[in-house]
Amino acid sequence: xxxxxxxxxxxxxxxxxxxxxxxxxxxxxxxxxxxxxxxxxxxxxxxxxxxxxxxxxxxxxxxxxxxxxxxxxxxxxxxxxxxxxxxxxxxxxxxxxxxxxxxxxxxxxxxxxxxxxxxxxxxxxxxxxxxxxxxxxxxxxxxxxxxxxxxxxxxxxxxxxxxxxxxxxxxxxxxxxxxxxxxxxxxxxxxxxxxxxxxxxxxxxxxxxxxxxxxxxxxxxxxxxxxxxxxxxxxxxxxxxxxxxxxxxxxxxxxxxxxxxxxxxxxxxxxxxxxxxxxxxxxxxxxxxxxxxxxxxxxxxxxxxxxxxxxxxxxxxxxxxxxxxxxxxxxxxxxxxxxxxxxxxxxxxxxxxxxxxxxxxxxxxxxxxxxxxxxxxxxxxxxxxxxxxxxxxxxxxxxxxxxxxxxxxxxxxxxxxxxxxxxxxxxxxxxxxxxxxxxxxxxxxxxxxxxxxxxxxxxxxxxxxxxxxxxxxxxxxxxxxxxxxxxxxxxxxxxx
RNA sequence: GGCAUCUUGGCCGAGUGGCUAGGCAGAGGUCUGCAAAACCUUCUACAGCGGUUCGAAUCCGCUAGAUGCCUCCA
Numbered sequence: 001x002x003x004x005x006x007x008x009x010x011x012x013x014x015x016x017x018x019x020x021x022x023x024x025x026x027x028x029x030x031x032x033x034x035x036x037x038x039x040x041x042x043x044x045x046x047x048x049x050x051x052x053x054x055x056x057x058x059x060x061x062x063x064x065x066x067x068x069x070x071x072x073x074x075x076x077x078x079x080x081x082x083x084x085x086x087x088x089x090x091x092x093x094x095x096x097x098x099x100x101x102x103x104x105x106x107x108x109x110x111x112x113x114x115x116x117x118x119x120x121x122x123x124x125x126x127x128x129x130x131x132x133x134x135x136x137x138x139x140x141x142x143x144x145x146x147x148x149x150x151x152x153x154x155x156x157x158x159x160x161x162x163x164x165x166x167x168x169x170x171x172x173x174x175x176x177x178x179x180x181x182x183x184x185x186x187x188x189x190x191x192x193x194x195x196x197x198x199x200x201x202x203x204x205x206x207x208x209x210x211x212x213x214x215x216x217x218x219x220x221x222x223x224x225x226x227x228x229x230x231x232x233x234x235x236x237x238x239x240x241x242x243x244x245x246x247x248x249x250x251x252x253x254x255x256x257x258x259x260x261x262x263x264x265x266x267x268x269x270x271x272x273x274x275x276x277x278x279x280x281x282x283x284x285x286x287x288x289x290x291x292x293x294x295x296x297x298x299x300x301x302x303x304x305x306x307x308x309x310x311x312x313x314x315x316x317x318x319x320x321x322x323x324x325x326x327x328x329x330x331x332x333x334x335x336x337x338x339x340x341x342x343x344x345x346x347x348x349x350x351x352x353x354x355x356x357x358x359x360x361x362x363x364x365x366x367x368x369x370x371x372x373x374x375x376x377x378x379x380x381x382x383x384x385x386x387x388x389x390x391x392x393x394x395x396x397x398x399x400x401x402x403x404x405x406x407x408x409x410x411x412x413x414x415x416x417x418x419x420x421x422x423x424x425x426x427x428x429x430x431x432x433x434x435x436x437x438x439x440x441x442x443x444x445x446x447x448x449x450x451x452x453x454x455x456x457x458x459x460x461x462x463x464x465x466x467x468x469x470x471x472x473x474x475x476x477x478x479x480x481x482x483x484x485x486x487x488x489x490x491x492x493x494x495x496x
Numbered sequence: 497g498g499c500a501u502c503u504u505g506g507c508c509g510a511g512u513g514g515c516u517a518g519g520c521a522g523a524g525g526u527c528u529g530c531a532a533a534a535c536c537u538u539c540u541a542c543a544g545c546g547g548u549u550c551g552a553a554u555c556c557g558c559u560a561g562a563u564g565c566c567u568c569c570a
Contacts, residue, residue, distance in 0.1 A: 034570090035570075036570090037570075038568090038569085044569085044570070045570095046569085046570050047569095047570045048570085049570075050570040051570075053570095090568075172499095175499080175500085175565075175566090176499070176500065177498090177499060177500090177565090177566080178498095178499085181498055181499065181566090182498090182499095182566075184497090184498070226568090246570095247570065248569080248570030249501095249564070249565080249570080250564075250565070250568095250569055250570065251569080251570065252500095252565075253499095253565060253566070254565095254566085254567095255569095277570095278570070279501090279564085280563085280564070280570080281570085282563090285562095287563085287564085321508095324508080324509065324510090324518085324519075325508085325509060325510085326509090326510075329502090329509085329510095330501090330502080330563070330564085331509095332508080334507090334508080336507060336508070336520075336521090337507085337508050337509090337520085339520075340507080340508060340509095340519060340520035340521080341508085341519075341520085343519075343520065344518085344519045344520075347519080347534095350534080381510095387510075387511090389509065389510050389511095389517090389518075390510060390511080390517075390518085392510095392518070392519085393509095393510065393517050393518035393519085394517085394518085395518090396517095396518055396519070397516085397517070397518060400535090400536090403534090403535065403536090407535080462529075465529070467529060467530075470529090471530085471531085474531085474532080478532085483532075483533075484532080484533085485532075485533045485534070486527090486528070486531090486532080486533070486534090487527090487533080487534065488527080488534095492533090494533085
């Protein structure tokens with residue numbers, strides 16, 4: 001279904017700093033590249049937020065009927081600790097500290113990364129290439145950049161000549177910086193003697209003898225610079241120019257700026273039509289940071305095993321929380337915010353279970369709400385630069401329609417009911433990527449029959465006005481984490 | 497210091513020239529043996545000052561405050 005033909009999607013382009021109508025380079029096809037994690041430690045919750053935003057974008061583009069090729073890389077080499085000559089690869093540093101093979105580090109944290117994303121119900125990208133798997137492509141790219149006069153070799157290392165590049169191109173076009181300002185504001189770092197200018201960045205670094213991760217190249221035994229891998233892998237799989245490039249806001253400069261420069265220098269074109277940057281995740285009003293201790297692992301947030309939050313939160317609640325804010329806004333992770341989201345999420349899931357129980361009538365009478373309008377509002381929200389907060393608002397505020405249908409105030413015919421169900425299901429599950437969470441790890445069938453028995457006993461007690469017994473059942477169950485809910489149709493329960 | 501972004505009601509968080517965001521919390525109600533849950537109703541806002549405009553939370557300027565990047569970071 002080529003829905004995109006009937007929808008005008010607009011995307012905020014960080015390059016032009018405005019919303020633009022989305023028109024892919026090849027009609028019907030979308031190429032999207034997102035800078036993935038450097039696998040040298042456990043996945044950070046901020047990474048989860050960024051990748052979740054692009055997961056949602058991937059989902060919506062697919063929903064619109066685009067054929068999407070989504071490339072998200074794994075950085076398993078080349079990411080320098082700092083840009084000085086003494087710079088050490090993050091992976092080898094970790095390997096040295098832990099006395100294990102670099103590829104063991106990579107394997108461990110790649111597995112952790114995938115496990116975590118699975119928990120949060122991420123779709124796998126179309127291609128997940130690794131930097132170490134593309135050393136040859138990177139070497140070729142460096143050779144071309146040198147050939148074109150934008151790279152120079154010093155002591156076996158290769159640097160990108162930013163000043164030379166800036167004579168014919170605009171270094172700073174993405175981050176809105178001027179080279180002269182950068183010159184004035186670059187801090188003096190030790191050991192930069194190899195570079196012609198401090199603004200130059202490494203394309204290839206010669207490895208010291210004790211270095212464990214290194215590859216042969218025309219210039220030295222060494223390893224590629226960090227910015228290079230994304231240029232090599234994105235253009236290999238998506239072409240010299242592609243539609244969307246995403247990543248966290250903190251990668252805008254220098255990483256993405258350098259990608260543009262490398263692509264211009266090697267291929268003569270700017271690589272990306274729409275640059276998208278996701279904003280930062282904070283916790284309790286402060287940037288998450290290992291050095292200040294303002295940090296929490298995803299596992300700890302899920303389990304509640306931490307000193308920052310009252311309890312654990314399920315993956316869908318965290319996803320709902322993140323989807324309630326715009327990917328372009330700073331999001332502050334707080335206890336109150338998560339509690340509020342948990343209630344909101346439960347409410348939405350309740351709406352969907354109600355909706356699934358509604359039976360069609362011969363005619364439709366839904367007051368001043370029309371299913372058609374509701375559906376259009378959902379699309380309008382998403383078409384407006386993937387406004388998931390607006391989408392959630394629409395889904396929530398039309399809850400009165402579902403309640404009205406449920407309690408008989410409104411009626412709906414079969415065609416409209418199908419459309420309504422389809423709308424809620426596709427936006428909530430397929431696009432937002434939320435899941436209806438049944439108590440994971442519990443044998444729900446056995447639990448159901450057990451609690452049903454208790455509900456029956458309680459009903460009998462209440463009928464006999466033996467409230468001591470009925471209240472005891474209710475209160476004891478609540479203490480055990482099972483909440484009874486008395487409704488018109490009888491008593492149901494939920495697990496807290 | 498430079499560049500950029502942001503400042504919405506008790507809290508979170510959308511919107512962006514005239515028209516209800518939404519959630520949480522609060523208040524009132526329906527239901528209930530009492531509750532809880534659920535549902536219904538309801539309150540409150542656009543940092544300050546000046547300008548543009550018939551009209552500004554929305555555009556422009558200034559002031560104050562916060563944040564990000566400038567060094568590895570999603």
